[in-house]
Structure formats: structure tokens, C-alpha cells
Amino acid sequence: MSVFEHLMNGFATSFLWYNILFAFVGVIIGTAVGVLPGIGPMSGVALLIPVTSTVTSGIGLGPAESATSSIILLAGVYYGAMYGGSTTSILLNTPGESSSVVTALDGYQMAKKGRAGAALSIAAIGSFVAGLVSLIGLVFLAEPLSNVALSFGPAEYFSLMLLGLCAVSGLAGKSMTKALIMTVFGLLLATIGMDNVSGVARFTFDNPILYAGLEFLTIAVGMFALGEVFKTIIDNDKSAGKIAKIDRVMPTKQDLKQSAAPIARGSFLGFFIGVLPGAGATLASFFSYITEKKLSKNPEKFGKGAIEGVAAPESANNAASGGAMIPLLTLGIPGSGTTAILMGAFMMYNIQPGPLLFDKHPEVAWGLIASMFIGNVMLLILNMPLVKVFAKIIDTPTRYLLPIIVAISIFGVYAVQVSIFDLMVLLGCGVLGYIFTKHDYPIAPLVLSLVLGPMIENNMRRALTASNGDFSIFVSKPLSAVFLVIAVLWIAIPLILKMKGKKVLVNEEA
Amino acid sequence: MMKRFDTWASLVFLLIGIAFVVGSTQLSTSAFGSSVGPDIFPMGLGSILILLSARLMFETFKAPVAAKQQAHVESAATAEEEDEAIVPSKPNYKGFFLIFGAAFLYAFFLEDIGYPIGTFLFLLFAFQVMERGKWLVSTIIAAAFSLGIYFVFVKILQGTLPGFPSFIPL
Numbered sequence: 216m217s218v219f220e221h222l223m224n225g226f227a228t229s230f231l232w233y234n235i236l237f238a239f240v241g242v243i244i245g246t247a248v249g250v251l252p253g254i255g256p257m258s259g260v261a262l263l264i265p266v267t268s269t270v271t272s273g274i275g276l277g278p279a280e281s282a283t284s285s286i287i288l289l290a291g292v293y294y295g296a297m298y299g300g301s302t303t304s305i306l307l308n309t310p311g312e313s314s315s316v317v318t319a320l321d322g323y324q325m326a327k328k329g330r331a332g333a334a335l336s337i338a339a340i341g342s343f344v345a346g347l348v349s350l351i352g353l354v355f356l357a358e359p360l361s362n363v364a365l366s367f368g369p370a371e372y373f374s375l376m377l378l379g380l381c382a383v384s385g386l387a388g389k390s391m392t393k394a395l396i397m398t399v400f401g402l403l404l405a406t407i408g409m410d411n412v413s414g415v416a417r418f419t420f421d422n423p424i425l426y427a428g429l430e431f432l433t434i435a436v437g438m439f440a441l442g443e444v445f446k447t448i449i450d451n452d453k454s455a456g457k458i459a460k461i462d463r464v465m466p467t468k469q470d471l472k473q474s475a476a477p478i479a480r481g482s483f484l485g486f487f488i489g490v491l492p493g494a495g496a497t498l499a500s501f502f503s504y505i506t507e508k509k510l511s512k513n514p515e516k517f518g519k520g521a522i523e524g525v526a527a528p529e530s531a532n533n534a535a536s537g538g539a540m541i542p543l544l545t546l547g548i549p550g551s552g553t554t555a556i557l558m559g560a561f562m563m564y565n566i567q568p569g570p571l572l573f574d575k576h577p578e579v580a581w582g583l584i585a586s587m588f589i590g591n592v593m594l595l596i597l598n599m600p601l602v603k604v605f606a607k608i609i610d611t612p613t614r615y616l617l618p619i620i621v622a623i624s625i626f627g628v629y630a631v632q633v634s635i636f637d638l639m640v641l642l643g644c645g646v647l648g649y650i651f652t653k654h655d656y657p658i659a660p661l662v663l664s665l666v667l668g669p670m671i672e673n674n675m676r677r678a679l680t681a682s683n684g685d686f687s688i689f690v691s692k693p694l695s696a697v698f699l700v701i702a703v704l705w706i707a708i709p710l711i712l713k714m715k716g717k718k719v720l721v722n723e724e725a
Numbered sequence: 726m727m728k729r730f731d732t733w734a735s736l737v738f739l740l741i742g743i744a745f746v747v748g749s750t751q752l753s754t755s756a757f758g759s760s761v762g763p764d765i766f767p768m769g770l771g772s773i774l775i776l777l778s779a780r781l782m783f784e785t786f787k788a789p790v791a792a793k794q795q796a797h798v799e800s801a802a803t804a805e806e807e808d809e810a811i812v813p814s815k816p817n818y819k820g821f822f823l824i825f826g827a828a829f830l831y832a833f834f835l836e837d838i839g840y841p842i843g844t845f846l847f848l849l850f851a852f853q854v855m856e857r858g859k860w861l862v863s864t865i866i867a868a869a870f871s872l873g874i875y876f877v878f879v880k881i882l883q884g885t886l887p888g889f890p891s892f893i894p895l
Contacts, residue, residue: 273882392781396738399774403745403767410763417763418748448824448855451817615866618851621828622844626874629835630884638832642825654730672766679761 218358221573225581229589233274234287234582237267238590241288245295246597250303250608254620255312256296257659258440260289260556262620264432265627268563282564283579287586289560290540293553294346294587297496297533298594299605301338305331305525306459306606314496314532317504321517321524326459333466334525337474339598340466341530345482346591349537352486353544353584357573360545364570369677370688374698376671379548380664381702382493385709387657394657395706401661404429405668412676424636431559431665432631436624437641438658439556442648444617449649461603474526477507485531489538492550493705499535500528537587543568544580548667552659555666562666563631731785738778745771823854840886844871 228234248259267288271281300315305322318338325334367375380402384394407418408428419425466474484506485499507527508517517524542550547569549555561568572580598605628641651658682688690696749764749771831847838846848867853860878884 269878269882269884273878273884390781390784392777392784396774396777396781399770399777400738400741403741403770403774406745406767406770413763415752415763417752417767418745445821445825449816449818449821451815451820612856614852614855617855618824618848619866619870621824621851622848622870625828625832625835626840626844626878626886630878630886633885635832635836638835642829642832646825654734656734675766676761679765684761 218354221577221581222354222585224578225583225585226588228283228578228582229287229586233276234284234586235589237284237288238291238586239593241291242295242298242590242594242597244288245292245297246299246302246594246605247608248292249296249299249301249312249315250605251611251616252303252309254440254443256293257552257556258436258443258620259292259296260553260560261432261435262440262623262627263289263292264556264560264563265436265631266623267560269630278564279566279576279579282561282566282576283582285560285564286557286579286583287590289557290583290587291590293557294533294536294590295594297529297536298339298342298598300532301342301525301529302335302598302602302606303609305334305338306461307609312496314500314535315529316497317500317528318525320504321519321521323459324518324520325522325525328520329460330520331459331461332464333470333522335461335602336464336466336599337470337522337526338529339595339602340471341474341478341481341526342533342598343591343595344478345485345530345534346537346587346594348482349486349489349534350584350587350591353537353541353587356541357545357580357584360541361570361573364546367570367694368692369674369681370692370695371698373671373674373678374689374695374702375546376548376667376674378698378702378705379492379542379550380660380667380671381705382491383550383552383663384493384660385705386493386498387660389655391706391709393655394660397651397656397658398660398664401664402668402671404434404661405665406672411669411673424634429640429665430632430637431662432563433628433637433641434644434665435556435559435662436628437644438648438651438662439552440620440624441641441645442652442658444620445645445649446652447613447617461606464599464602470522473522477503477523477527478530480506480510481527481530482534485534486538488531489535490541490550492542492548494535495539495551495553496532496535499531503527503531540587544572544583545570547572547670549663552662555659555663558666728785731781735778735782735785738774738781742771742774742778745774820854824851827851827854836887837890838887839889841871841875841889844874 229238244259244263245256248254248256254262264285267285268281271284276284296312297314300310300312301318301322304310304315304319305326308319308323310316310319322334322338325331380398384398385391387394405428407425409416409419409426416426481503484503485496488494488499488502489496504517504524504527507523508514511517511521511523536553539549539551539554542548543554543558547558547567549558558568566572566576566579624641624645625638628637648658651661678688679686688695689699745767749768752762752764827847827850831843835843845867848870849863852863852867875886875888879886879888
């Protein structure tokens with residue numbers, strides 16, 4: 216079947232009434248998550264995994280259909296947050312997400328000048344165009360890339376996943392040593408439980424609860440969602456800003472003309488940055504802002520309410536979130552914290568993302584892609600006329616919101632695991648998550664390696680078994696050697712740059 | 726303070742690394758006829774963790790000042806702007822411990838007192854810890870959330886949650 220036929224089948228799947236509903240709920244929650252400063256896309260997606268899985272099994276869908284519907288909703292939260300993040304940046308000068316930090320630079324200045332409406336609508340239009348660009352890229356790259364990946368053996372896979380981990384640790388947080396420690400720690404945690412290959416119980420202390428290993432979902436919800444709640448409670452931040460007034464929402468012709476080129480550049484730049492492992496939406500928005508400033512004829516107006524300074528980064532962060540889906544769907548290797556959580560969701564339904572996904576479960580892959588088209592249209596509608604309604608979400612009192620997030624975490628984990636032990640792990644991870652983030656130990660690499668750990672180990676041992684324990688198999692296979700070299704460079708180059716005293720941009724969202 | 730934490734953290738990670746290395750030497754070997762047993766992966770990782778924590782300790786002792794200048798490249802640009810919007814205040818440890826303690830009790834006794842009652846009590850308490858007063862609104866939201874989730878999940882979606890305790894006939 217051609218790409219076009221696959222896509223049409225995907226649309227058929229995504230136009231089922233419940234999938235439209237799931238996409239709609241996803242993008243609405245995503246926008247809300249983007250607007251609320253307390254919770255980010257990672258915790259939003261992690262929180263919703265157990266909720267969606269109970270809802271899909273409740274309305275009587277089969278495993279493949281439930282997976283499709285859940286992933287549609289969860290992906291909606293992910294890219295919806297990219298739209299919503301701009302709202303608070305512009306109106307309050309308080310970015311809801313790290314990927315919208317640069318938007319605040321010019322967006323808030325525009326709002327101060329009474330052009331909040333124009334800034335918001337350009338952000339929405341830019342996000343929409345970028346969403347389409349990255350989806351078209353996804354449609355055309357998905358098949359060729361997964362065909363390449365099909366030729367990979369265990370050695371290539373091992374090296375590629377190692378590359379993914381190195382890329383994420385190399386860019387996450389302020390200290391690479393800390394990021395690497397978190398990565399290795401995550402990989403070690405993943406070894407707890409019954410060994411998949413030999414059936415030997417490892418590090419379980421003969422405790423049957425640990426035989427199945429530590430549940431990824433429990434740790435992700437605890438570290439991200441509870442960690443953020445605890446941080447907000449302890450930091451006791453009170454947002455004292457005043458919401459800027461929104462006047463006319465439609466941009467003028469002049470605005471559109473000025474933003475067209477930045478949106479196009481931001482979309483492409485963001486898309487390619489998103490495809491790279493480790494570099495996520497935050498880096499994409501920074502790079503596109505810097506690019507626009509360099510290309511501009513009058514760079515002095517940046518930071519004083521230049522519409523290009525809103526259009527480019529907002530397009531870039533949305534394009535990056537689309538681009539980040541490519542390595543996840545085609546290679547089965549998440550390149551960021553949020554996509555790692557999405558991958559965890561896939562695995563919960565026993566569906567392995569990767570090259571075989573397009574072969575074995577085309578309805579999941581193409582249904583998701585098609586639903587992202589629909590979701591982006593919904594978001595454009597939601598964020599243009601209804602932006603005033605969403606701006607009101609900022610006023611949600613944290614005194615009700617935070618305890619409810621705790622309650623949802625406990626409900627979600629219990630509903631899926633039905634075990635008090637998991638709830639204890641959940642609470643412990645919440646405290647750990649707070650302590651780690653407070654001291655710049657990034658959590659995203661830990662969660663990523665928790666997902667990838669078993670796969671890395673399996674592939675490593677399969678490769679070594681084939682080579683009779685000879686480690687040179689990883690360098691004697693050319694493709695695998697290339698991946699390993701890139702992985703080493705990814706870690707080494709920032710270190711060398713730092714030694715030379717250069718500034719290195721880091722990705723806080725990872 | 727950061728420095729002290731990093732020193733302790735590097736010690737803890739060092740111990741974890743050693744524990745995993747020692748633990749993997751004690752794993753039973755499988756009948757699976759491969760030279761690559763279940764111990765090789767955790768043992769290798771444990772060794773890497775030992776090296777990394779040694780490096781972290783070294784970094785912490787060496788140049789904490791220089792490291793600070795490297796940081797905040799990203800947020801430096803916006804730090805000035807953010808100051809306007811966020812008023813920093815004292816860390817609210819008391820609130821955290823109260824809510825965490827309540828969450829712990831709630832989770833621990835969830836199967837004994839059941840979901841609706843446990844959730845209602847936890848939420849009502851946590852709302853009041855966050856901000857005293859507004860009892861009526863707090864009660865309504867707590868009740869609506871706990872009963873709403875319970876009935877939708879158990880009655881409509883046929884899920885499993887601990888119901889009302891046996892001494893309440895419902």
C-alpha cells in the first residue's frame with residue numbers, strides 16, 4: 216500500500232467517534248497543562264496514562280484499538296501543551312513550559328503594548344503551520360526510516376540506543392556528570408526483577424513483589440507529577456503578575472506578512488531539532504529565536520515586542536514535538552523525556568514502537584498520525600476564538616489543584632497496579648523527584664533509561680551471544696561503529712567546549 | 726548547601742554502584758549455555774556508576790565556583806524578566822510534611838477504609854493545609870471528586886477500587 220492509502224486508513228481510524236473525542240480531550244487537557252505553570256507535558260502525560268487505559272478498557276475496546284485511542288489522547292496532550300505554553304508567556308510573562316521561555320521575551324512586551332491578541336493568534340497560527348510541516352515530514356520519513364531500521368541487528372540496535380541515551384544525557388541539565396549518573400542509575404533500576412533472557416531473579420532479595428521489576432509508570436508519575444507538586448508546595452510561589460488584557464484576536468495583514476518567513480524557518484528548524492535525540496522543544500525554540508535575531512534587519516527591536524520573536528519560537532517548539540515522534544515511531548527509541556513516557560504507554564498495551572509498528576499495527580501508527588492533523592486543527596480553533604476562555608485557567612486556585620493532582624496520581628497508579636507497594640514507591644519517587652530536580656539531577660534521563668534498559672540489555676546480550684562473548688562485534692559492524700562514534704562525540708564535544716570556556720546550551724526539559 | 730548535597734549524593738551513588746557490583750557476583754548462573762550471563766550488564770553499569778560518582782565527588786571538591794558560572798546560560802536571559810512576576814517566599818516545609826504525611830496515610834490505609842472515604846478525607850485535609858477556610862467549597866469539591874471518580878470508575882468502567890468499608894452498609 217502506498218503512503219497515501221495508509222494515511223487514508225489512518226484518517227478512517229481517527230474519524231471514529233471515540234477517537235475524535237479522545238483527540239479533543241487530549242488537546243484540551245494539553246492546552247490546560249501548557250497554561251498551568253505547576254504541571255508540564257511530562258507529568259501531564261504520565262498522569263493520564265493510567266486514566267486513559269482504564270477508560271479505553273471500560274468502553275470495551277480491544278488491545279490494539281485501546282492503544283490507538285490512548286496514544287491519540289496522550290500525544291494530543293503533548294502537542295497541545297506546546298500551544299498552551301505560549302498563553303501564559305504572553306499574558307503573564309510566566310512561561311507555563313520551559314519551551315515557551317523565549318516566547319515571553321517578545322510576547323509579554325507585545326502584550327504590554329496592547330497587542331496581546333495579535334501575539335496569541337500569531338503563536339497559534341505559527342504552531343499550526345509548524346504542526347502541519349512536521350506531520351508531513353513524519354508521513355514521508357516514516358516508511359523509509361523504518362525500512363532502514365528493519366535491517367538493524369542487535370549490535371546496531373544496542374549502539375543506537377546507547378547513542379540515544381548519550382544524546383539525552385549530554386544535553387540534559389547543567390552537569391553532564393549528574394545526567395550520566397541518573398542515566399546509569401535508571402539502567403540499574405531497570406535490571407531489578409526477573410531477567411528476561413535467563414529467568415534468574417536479580418536484586419529482588421527473594422521478595423515476590425520485586426520479581427516483576429519496578430513499574431515504569433509508578434516511577435514516572437511519582438518523579439514528574441508528584442515531584443512537581445511537592446516543589447510547588449515547598450517553593451510556595453505566588454504568581455503576582457497581572458493578566459494582560461486581550462483586545463482583538465485576529466492579526467493584521469502586516470503581522471501576517473512579518474511572521475510568514477519566521478514561521479516557515481521556525482517550522483523547519485524545529486522539526487529537524489526535534490528529530491535529533493536529546494534536543495527537544497526547548498532547544499528548538501531557543502535556536503529559532505537566535506536565528507531570527509541574527510537574520511533580522513533590525514535586531515534591536517527583539518526583546519521589545521517584535522512579532523517575529525513570538526512567531527519563530529512558537530512554531531519551532533511545536534514542530535519539534537512533531538519531529539520527536541519520528542525516532543519514537545520508526546526506530547522505537549524515544550529521544551526525550553516526554554516521548555519516553557509515550558513509549559511506556561505503548562509498551563503497556565504490548566505494542567512495541569519501532570520499525571515493525573508500521574507493519575504489524577499500521578492502524579496504530581497511521582491512526583495516530585492522522586489524528587495529529589485533526590488535533591492541530593482543533594487546537595487552532597481552540598486557541599484563536601477561545602483563547603480568552605483558556606486564559607482563565609491561569610486563575611485555577613492551586614490550593615485545589617495540587618491536592619487533586621496527588622489524588623489523581625494515587626488513583627491512577629492504584630487502578631493499574633492494584634498494589635499498596637506501588638503507592639509507597641510512588642510517594643517515595645515523588646520525594647526523590649523533588650530532591651533530584653532541586654539539586655540539578657535531571658529526571659528525564661533516568662526515566663528514559665528505565666524504558667530503554669531492558670531493550671539495551673537484551674540487544675547487547677543477543678549480540679554477544681552471537682559473537683560468543685566477543686565485544687568487538689559492536690565496532691566491527693560498520694553501522695554500529697558509526698553510532699558508537701557519534702555517541703562518544705556527543706558526550707566529548709560539549710566537554711571540550713566547556714574546557715575551552717565556551718557556553719553550552721542545555722535542555723532543561725529534555 | 727548544594728556542594729554538601731552533591732558530596733553526600735556522590736557517596737550514596739558510590740555505595741549503590743558497589744552494591745550492584747557485589748550483588749551481581751552473587752547471582753545464580755543459569756543453565757542457558759551462553760558466556761553472557763545475567764550478571765554482566767548490572768556489573769558493568771555498577772562499575773560505571775562507581776567511576777561517575779568518583780568524578781562527581783572530584784568535581785564537587787574542585788571548582789564549585791566555576792561550575793556556578795557555567796550554569797544558567799539558558800535562564801539568564803529571562804531571569805531579569807521573571808523577577809517581575811514571581812515573588813519569592815519562604816519554603817513551606819510544614820505544608821509539605823502535612824500533605825505528604827496525609828498522602829502516606831491515605832495510600833497506606835487505602836484498602837482498609839476504601840477509596841471514597843479515604844480520598845474525601847485526604848482532599849479535605851490537604852485543601853485546608855494549602856489554605857485555611859472556605860470549608861463549604863472544600864467539602865463539596867472533595868466529595869464530588871472522590872464520589873465522582875469512584876462511581877464512574879467502578880460502576881460504569883467496571884474497574885477495581887476498594888469500596889466502602891464493611892461496617893458501612895452501602
